[in-house]
Amino acid sequence: PSTIFLSDYSVPDFLIDSTTLRFELGEASSLVCSVLALRRNPDAASQDAPLQLHGTELELVSLSIDGRQLDDSEWSQSGEQLSIANVPASFSLCCETRLRPQDNTSLEGLYKSSGMFCTQCEAEGFRKITYYLDRPDVMSVFTVEIIADQSRYPVLLSNGNLIETESLADGIHKTVWHDPFPKPAYLFALVAGKLAVVEDQFLTTSGRSVDLKIYVDEKDLDKCDHAMLSLKNAMRWDEDVYGREYDLDIFNIVAVDDFNMGAMENKSLNIFNTSCVLAKQETTTDAGFQRVEGVVAHEYFHNWSGNRVTCRDWFQLSLKEGFTVFRDSEFSSDMGSPTVKRVEDVTLLRTAQFAEDAGPMAHPIRPDSFIEISNFYTVTIYEKGSEVVRMIHTLLGPELFRKGSDLYFDRHDGQAVTCEDFVLAMEDASGIDLKQFRHWYSQAGTPRLHVSGTYDEQAQTYTLVVKQSCPSTPGQTEKAPFHIPLAVALIGEAGQLALQLTDAAANIESPDNTELVLNVTEPEQRFVFANIKEEPVPSLLRGFSAPVKLDFDYSGAQLLRLMRSDSDGFCRWDASQQLGLVEIKRAITALAAGQQVSPDSEYVSACRELLANTSLDAAMVALMLQLPSEAYLAEIIHPVDVHGIHHAREALRKALATALSDEFSACYSRCESDEAYAPDAAQIARRSLKNTALSYLMLLDDAQSIALAVRQYESSSNMTDRLAALTYLVNSTAAYKAEALLRFYQQWQHEPLVINQWFQVQAMCRLPGTLEVVQGLMSHPAFDIRNPNKVRALIGAFCGQNGVNFHREDGAGYRFLADQVLLLNRSNPQIASRLLVPLTKWRKYLPSAQQLMCSELQRVLADPELSSDVYEVVSKSLQ
Ligand code: B3K
Ligand code: ZN
Numbered sequence: 001p002s003t004i005f006l007s008d009y010s011v012p013d014f015l016i017d018s019t020t021l022r023f024e025l026g027e028a029s030s031l032v033c034s035v036l037a038l039r040r041n042p043d044a045a046s047q048d049a050p051l052q053l054h055g056t057e058l059e060l061v062s063l064s065i066d067g068r069q070l071d072d073s074e075w076s077q078s079g080e081q082l083s084i085a086n087v088p089a090s091f092s093l094c095c096e097t098r099l100r101p102q103d104n105t106s107l108e109g110l111y112k113s114s115g116m117f118c119t120q121c122e123a124e125g126f127r128k129i130t131y132y133l134d135r136p137d138v139m140s141v142f143t144v145e146i147i148a149d150q151s152r153y154p155v156l157l158s159n160g161n162l163i164e165t166e167s168l169a170d171g172i173h174k175t176v177w178h179d180p181f182p183k184p185a186y187l188f189a190l191v192a193g194k195l196a197v198v199e200d201q202f203l204t205t206s207g208r209s210v211d212l213k214i215y216v217d218e219k220d221l222d223k224c225d226h227a228m229l230s231l232k233n234a235m236r237w238d239e240d241v242y243g244r245e246y247d248l249d250i251f252n253i254v255a256v257d258d259f260n261m262g263a264m265e266n267k268s269l270n271i272f273n274t275s276c277v278l279a280k281q282e283t284t285t286d287a288g289f290q291r292v293e294g295v296v297a298h299e300y301f302h303n304w305s306g307n308r309v310t311c312r313d314w315f316q317l318s319l320k321e322g323f324t325v326f327r328d329s330e331f332s333s334d335m336g337s338p339t340v341k342r343v344e345d346v347t348l349l350r351t352a353q354f355a356e357d358a359g360p361m362a363h364p365i366r367p368d369s370f371i372e373i374s375n376f377y378t379v380t381i382y383e384k385g386s387e388v389v390r391m392i393h394t395l396l397g398p399e400l401f402r403k404g405s406d407l408y409f410d411r412h413d414g415q416a417v418t419c420e421d422f423v424l425a426m427e428d429a430s431g432i433d434l435k436q437f438r439h440w441y442s443q444a445g446t447p448r449l450h451v452s453g454t455y456d457e458q459a460q461t462y463t464l465v466v467k468q469s470c471p472s473t474p475g476q477t478e479k480a481p482f483h484i485p486l487a488v489a490l491i492g493e494a495g496q497l498a499l500q501l502t503d504a505a506a507n508i509e510s511p512d513n514t515e516l517v518l519n520v521t522e523p524e525q526r527f528v529f530a531n532i533k534e535e536p537v538p539s540l541l542r543g544f545s546a547p548v549k550l551d552f553d554y555s556g557a558q559l560l561r562l563m564r565s566d567s568d569g570f571c572r573w574d575a576s577q578q579l580g581l582v583e584i585k586r587a588i589t590a591l592a593a594g595q596q597v598s599p600d601s602e603y604v605s606a607c608r609e610l611l612a613n614t615s616l617d618a619a620m621v622a623l624m625l626q627l628p629s630e631a632y633l634a635e636i637i638h639p640v641d642v643h644g645i646h647h648a649r650e651a652l653r654k655a656l657a658t659a660l661s662d663e664f665s666a667c668y669s670r671c672e673s674d675e676a677y678a679p680d681a682a683q684i685a686r687r688s689l690k691n692t693a694l695s696y697l698m699l700l701d702d703a704q705s706i707a708l709a710v711r712q713y714e715s716s717s718n719m720t721d722r723l724a725a726l727t728y729l730v731n732s733t734a735a736y737k738a739e740a741l742l743r744f745y746q747q748w749q750h751e752p753l754v755i756n757q758w759f760q761v762q763a764m765c766r767l768p769g770t771l772e773v774v775q776g777l778m779s780h781p782a783f784d785i786r787n788p789n790k791v792r793a794l795i796g797a798f799c800g801q802n803g804v805n806f807h808r809e810d811g812a813g814y815r816f817l818a819d820q821v822l823l824l825n826r827s828n829p830q831i832a833s834r835l836l837v838p839l840t841k842w843r844k845y846l847p848s849a850q851q852l853m854c855s856e857l858q859r860v861l862a863d864p865e866l867s868s869d870v871y872e873v874v875s876k877s878l879q
Helices: 218-223 225-242 287-300 314-335 337-355 377-410 419-430 436-442 556-565 569-592 600-612 618-625 630-636 642-659 661-671 681-700 703-715 717-728 737-749 752-763 770-777 788-803 814-828 829-835 847-861 868-878
Strands: 014-024 030-040 053-054 057-065 074-080 079-086 090-099 109-113 116-120 140-149 155-158 161-167 173-183 191-194 196-203 210-217 250-256 269-273 446-457 461-469 484-492 507-509 515-521 523-529 537-540 548-551
Touching: 014 337, 030 053, 030 814, 053 314, 057 079, 079 116, 090 461, 116 250, 116 269, 140 191, 173 630, 196 218, 196 225, 196 642, 210 218, 210 225, 218 225, 225 250, 225 287, 225 377, 250 287, 269 287, 287 314, 287 681, 314 337, 314 377, 314 419, 337 377, 337 618, 337 630, 377 419, 377 436, 377 484, 377 515, 419 436, 436 548, 446 537, 461 515, 515 523, 537 548, 537 556, 556 569, 569 600, 569 618, 569 630, 569 642, 600 618, 600 642, 618 681, 630 642, 642 661, 642 681, 642 703, 661 681, 661 788, 681 703, 681 717, 703 717, 703 752, 717 737, 737 752, 752 788, 770 814, 788 814, 788 829, 814 829, 814 847, 814 868, 829 868, 847 868
Parallel strands: 014 140, 210 250, 250 269, 446 548
Antiparallel strands: 014 030, 030 090, 053 079, 057 090, 074 079, 109 116, 116 191, 140 173, 155 191, 161 173, 196 210, 446 461, 461 523, 484 515, 484 537, 507 515
């Protein structure tokens, strides 16, 4: 496999003005006939280059130019390229290929899922359908004819408007679709199957009516309401917040069972993993409802940030993904609880993304090179990319940011552009210089801010000294200083102090002057606040204003003040996490010395106060009571002793449960409710706190708590409470758990998404012997290794989210993962390389674990038939 470099980019030699496709879908194979109106690109360096088309694993049936069949000497093929020399300046190319979608297990290109034909073309799947200029800067107007058996495939869909339907002889029918918006091939989609539909309408701000349709399996018709509501909310929000209106008369969503990721934003024909569209209270958790809302909005928002304005090349992926994640997270925040959403996003960033940034696959949000683009749909491109856009929003403020996004969309509508174009639009609209800020696009690694504060009572000043650094990452040893927006406040006895900087040029002011955004641009910088009449506690990185690691040597008392009274929800929560971290570190030391774990009494009191605090958002209370996760701890404590961390954290949890058992019980009772289920912020908060309380009570391992969990399991009418209870039972000593699991399976065996949750609960069980359980479940009739959701629920959850069992000291967990990767490498390389990630982080663990992990990676690397996907990840992780 070879490496592709951003610096090698050149414009395409040819353009495709129109693309006409005809699909004859059959049971054994399908025929694709494409007619491309090609012409030389006037901007290309060479005006006599051969035509070179991409194509992978295709059976070529015929090839002609302007109606003349080409003979074998007129074209040649090597690797993924089909070359035709001596073509005219403008011509029509007709090409027929034969495909076997039934045998396509990679779920890329055209494939079959549960009897339905569907496509996935991003990033480079279109070349598995026909020979094409499969690159995002080649945009074309598509017309698509689909011909198939009417009784098996009554629904035939593609992008754009339906312009023709016809019944043909022998029970065959056809539809023709035309998409007036030029688009790159990665946004092409086709669906053919037996599908039921839920319909609704949306009236756009300019008064156009849009037909909204969600196509699903008949049995899932009752699970579409939430997705439909989310779609309408997203359409309205994009009009209100970004001034973006939908541009066609029809918007379709199709749900498929077998899908490599969450969903895909194909123009007017979004294709979704069932897990990201179906929801109803009996089968879906609150988190599931929120995911549906977020993903539906994300794909819808791509219509502007991705489709109308797309990427020039795949190095610019974060242009559409980072921006769209920022848009969907602001949307979710507006629909629910902003602080909770922020805490969840930061948690994902600080665990998964910081780990990626510190690992062998670290890359900037605009990478310089890649082997396989599918490996770059990462938390860095998506979540860090979103944080970078958020920082621009912070630096410009909401009004100028909106001016910038308006300029970006107007200036580049219908174009394929770069991250640089985005930043330039923001600069041009705002007049704010983002020169140094651009390092966020080109430099990998998580910057570290080391902050110290000194109070000068005499001068009544408070001085913050801020130092920044960034660790080296593969291929990047030297880092230029970043432009970091650092939001700060100073908390006094009675609340936030008025802020007055002695050097006013260095900050962006907030309206009430008690919060400032400091422009951190130097390796070391000093900010002096005047007229400070008491020694304050600094509240730093408010709202997590930049994706950095922050060190400040807080005392316990200072953290307690922040946890109790900071007006910034994120900082308040973060203070609780820092206190939790201190306690966990103490517990590690205690256990290592053979002592009991006993938490600091001030910390216990603070938790007690939290449990009694009914004025604070219940979701915040729940989040603050949850100790930092093992995944987060593994980012902080080095080298990572998985078992030491796990046992210390559990011992601390148990000590808290014992000390606060009455409070947890009271909290649980207070949160019980019999009102009708709704996935709204208030109810989600209450369920989250109730289940947090139950999880602590279950650590007491007494009959009373187990009875509570059993009762909750049996009497809940929603999946959130039911699954939480099942999870705690499975992790407990309760004899009832086997029966609970059995009954759960029997009740839900016809709902694949629920059975995935059943697999996942078992895969994530912290008790010993879980690997054997997982191995056993792989031969369960409900398991299917060809279905990515099942692979993620069982293998992915075990290897990625069950540290103690995956890191078994005998290395059996590592061996298990390597075996599965080698198997999936052949059938679905994208899933295989994603699954491999936990092994690639081997360098951060104890030497004994390192050795075992490394030898499994070597075993994978030795496979002579590695896909480029797995090869890239495994080879880079061993470098
Ligand atoms: N753009 C798609 C991701 C495609 C991934 C291809 N391997 C989903 C999204 O981000 O909206
Ligand atoms: Zn996206």
